[in-house]
Amino acid sequence: MQPLKILVIDDEQLIRWSFEKKLRTLGYTVFTAESGEEGLQLCESEVPDVAFVDNKLPGMQGLEVISRIRSMNEDTNIVFMTAYGSIDTAVKAMKLGAQEYVNKPFSFKEIYAIIDSIREKISISNEVQLLRRQHKDKVTFDHIVGRSPVIRKIIQLSNKIARINTTTVLLLGESGTGKDLFARAIHNESNRSNKPFVTINCASLPETLLESELFGHEQGAFTDAKKLKKGLFEMAEGGTVFLDEIGEINMVTQVKLLGVIENRVIRRLSGTADIPVDIRIIAATNKDLKRSIEDKTFREDLFYRLTVFQIMIPPLREHPEDISLLSDHFLAHFNNQFRKSIRLIDPDAKHLLEKYSWPGNIRELRNVIERAVILETHDVVQVENLPAEIVKLHSDPAHPLIPSAELVRSMAEGSSLYDLEKQTIIESLNKAEHNQTKAAKILGITRDTLRYKMKKYKL
Ligand SMILES: Nc1ncnc2c1ncn2[C@@H]1O[C@H](COP(=O)(O)OP(=O)(O)OP(=O)(O)O)[C@@H](O)[C@H]1O
Ligand SMILES: [Mg+2]
Numbered sequence: 001m002q003p004l005k006i007l008v009i010d011d012e013q014l015i016r017w018s019f020e021k022k023l024r025t026l027g028y029t030v031f032t033a034e035s036g037e038e039g040l041q042l043c044e045s046e047v048p049d050v051a052f053v054d055n056k057l058p059g060m061q062g063l064e065v066i067s068r069i070r071s072m073n074e075d076t077n078i079v080f081m082t083a084y085g086s087i088d089t090a091v092k093a094m095k096l097g098a099q100e101y102v103n104k105p106f107s108f109k110e111i112y113a114i115i116d117s118i119r120e121k122i123s124i125s126n127e128v129q130l131l132r133r134q135h136k137d138k139v140t141f142d143h144i145v146g147r148s149p150v151i152r153k154i155i156q157l158s159n160k161i162a163r164i165n166t167t168t169v170l171l172l173g174e175s176g177t178g179k180d181l182f183a184r185a186i187h188n189e190s191n192r193s194n195k196p197f198v199t200i201n202c203a204s205l206p207e208t209l210l211e212s213e214l215f216g217h218e219q220g221a222f223t224d225a226k227k228l229k230k231g232l233f234e235m236a237e238g239g240t241v242f243l244d245e246i247g248e249i250n251m252v253t254q255v256k257l258l259g260v261i262e263n264r265v266i267r268r269l270s271g272t273a274d275i276p277v278d279i280r281i282i283a284a285t286n287k288d289l290k291r292s293i294e295d296k297t298f299r300e301d302l303f304y305r306l307t308v309f310q311i312m313i314p315p316l317r318e319h320p321e322d323i324s325l326l327s328d329h330f331l332a333h334f335n336n337q338f339r340k341s342i343r344l345i346d347p348d349a350k351h352l353l354e355k356y357s358w359p360g361n362i363r364e365l366r367n368v369i370e371r372a373v374i375l376e377t378h379d380v381v382q383v384e385n386l387p388a389e390i391v392k393l394h395s396d397p398a399h400p401l402i403p404s405a406e407l408v409r410s411m412a413e414g415s416s417l418y419d420l421e422k423q424t425i426i427e428s429l430n431k432a433e434h435n436q437t438k439a440a441k442i443l444g445i446t447r448d449t450l451r452y453k454m455k456k457y458k459l
């Protein structure tokens with residue numbers, strides 16, 4: 001904790017002098033002011049942790065100073081100094097936002113006790129804030145959204161794997177399916193969670209750099225190696241190393257990696273000593289490693305080492321039943337982030353989301369909802385704020401239109417798709433007061449498509 005900053009506002013020179021002298025020797029930073037006005041300036045520029053404010057001041061009075069400090073910031077703890085017996089004024093001061101008061105004349109023992117209690121209060125509140133932040137940042141399985149059987153199954157499996165402390169894990173899945181998320185959750189739910197989680201994207205570095213990044217190097221290992229450098233495996237001691245895009249590492253590094261997994265030791269570049277490491281390796285790829293083995297770009301023995309526990313995260317199109325839940329989850333998230341209060345996603349819009357194929361998987365869905373939340377000015381996410389490629393599904397003349405939920409409810413059971421689409425068009429034409437451009441917009445199709453369909457249904 002940094003040394004406390006203390007401000008003393010008192011017109012009596014002796015008081016200012018004794019505060020300075022006593023508190024500075026104890027290591028506090030002390031500022032003093034002769035008047036309320038001067039004190040407020042210091043309060044603004046220095047944001048002290050504690051301000052001692054005398055009641056009787058030339059010019060602005062103590063109580064006024066307190067209320068001004070309070071409106072300036074919430075962080076400064078105020079101690080009111082008043083003549084013995086003026087309880088009423090002390091009560092007023094507390095109501096205005098002072099935390100403590102002290103009667104004059106006082107002994108410094110009292111002052112020390114007050115400062116100690118404030119210091120304890122600050123340190124507790126710092127700790128609470130830190131814990132809150134850490135807790136918020138820590139991805140756990142609770143943060144993984146999805147109720148489909150396949151997602152539930154892989155959460156269950158990951159949960160089991162998390163408890164096995166050393167086992168290597170391979171996460172497979174297309175881009176944006178949540179490999180990163182699962183890797184973090186596994187780390188955070190393991191008993192390595194208080195140790196580092198180190199991640200490196202193997203595709204982002206040239207081969208030689210990747211090797212020295214992972215294993216470190218001794219001084220003078222190559223021209224630029226002026227100093228000894230520890231690699232990520234060493235830096236992650238006790239924790240987890242996440243090797244993203246493992247399919248991109250070269251054969252030499254693959255051999256070394258195999259050594260790490262088999263023997264739990266590493267050797268720095270141009271080093272001679274085997275350094276033991278206690279780490280868990282989680283690797284991820286969206287490549288078909290079996291094919292890389294056939295192409296002789298990936299070692300089979302490394303593949304088998306990595307695939308002891310393999311988690312295959314399916315693309316979003318294979319669990320569309322989670323789209324609705326995920327969309328609502330991201331809606332809440334971005335409402336919060338952008339301080340909006342959009343209640344829901346319009347059922348038609350949701351239907352479109354559920355029909356789309358999501359080549360960019362959950363990341364793409366997240367981006368689409370983020371965009372819609374930013375654009376939306378009503379309290380419901382409307383179709384028109386979805387990107388064209390999702391709404392476009394609608395514009396395909398061969399593609400049936402999506403009827404509104406109301407319409408579906410009102411139609412007789414056994415109505416044909418033909419009837420539904422026809423009614424959908426009639427409904428939107430009515431809504432648009434027979435303005436075709438407007439009706440097409442409501443339907444999320446082009447005017448040409450609408451004309452084509454009207455002709456088809458003889459409207
Ligand atoms: N099941 C899920 N629940 C909630 N959010 C998810 C889920 N899966 C993925 N996400 C979110 O989607 C985004 C993409 O996920 P992530 O970065 O983990 O994907 P990835 O598989 O590592 O992608 P890439 O291969 O491109 O690195 C992240 O913002 C992540 O938080
Ligand atoms: Mg990733």
